[in-house]
Amino acid sequence: MSAQTPRKRITTRDIAAMRQRGEAIAMLTAYDATMAALVDMAGVDMILVGDSLGNVVLGHETTLPVTLDDMIRHAAAVKRGSARALLVCDMPFGSVTDPQTALESAVRVLKETGVEAVKIEGGLAMVPTVERLVAHGIAVVAHIGLTPQHVHQMGGYYMHGKDEASAERLRQEARALEAAGAFAIVLECVTPVLAAEITRSLTIPTIGIGSGKDCAGQVLVVNDLIGLNTTPPPSFAKPRADVAAIIKAAVGDYVGETKAERGPIPLPRRVD
Ligand SMILES: Nc1nc(=O)c2c([nH]1)NC[C@@H]1CN(c3ccc(C(=O)N[C@@H](CCC(=O)O)C(=O)O)cc3)CN21
Ligand SMILES: CC(C)C(=O)C(=O)O
């Protein structure tokens, strides 16, 4: 063994054990090898190759245009860049239209990228799909509350679980997805009191985003965390750096220096 044996990659069993111990789980997105290496070295437990890459990397208005091939290309890059974090790849809009299609899509993701798990947006409608994937040995993260792939049906991005009917629906979805075999569940923009209640009611970890501090873990789009964006992040994201300002300053210096360092270079004298 070498002096510096690389630390083994975190497994779904490790994540389950963290929930058992009550230890918080830290998850961030990454979309390329460099960012994956950095967030991995900084100690995240799980990396999500989010379909938010549609917004953050590809410049789309929503996540709907993202393809399975897009997800596979970026997930393979994240795998190459990372060493320790458990890797989860989002299943994009249109890739999980029925259990068989979802299985075929997820098999491609696992075969072609080397990630450990997939994440699927949706509640009761996705229960048979989660069961099917789990029956085939695939590790699945569920995702309820604000599900951005349903933005047009939901009529925008807003908090979920505010009224009793919506809260009861979310409780039921969380129970059913745990029973279907999901090993974790993302709660996005679920009212904090309800998210805490759902967290206490489940054995699998809840991973919150915009859902308060009392989930078993937290996830965030890495660009929102480090201020690497040109439009304001969702209000739940509290940026801890202003990387956009650092980039603009460095590039501005470079442009200025490049133009200041030299006088004009004369063109060759034409001889014909
Ligand atoms: N940069 C980025 N961060 C994300 O968290 C993210 C993406 N992109 N793209 C895909 C989805 C879309 N998400 C979103 C987008 C908007 C809001 C939003 O506007 N939320 C409102 C709060 C709604 C309310 O309180 O009623 C906000 O004010 O931030 C939330 C999640 C989360 N995902
Ligand atoms: C915001 C997280 C949960 C996500 O699904 C994504 O980044 O695509």
Ligand SMILES: [Mg+2]
């Ligand atoms: Mg997503």
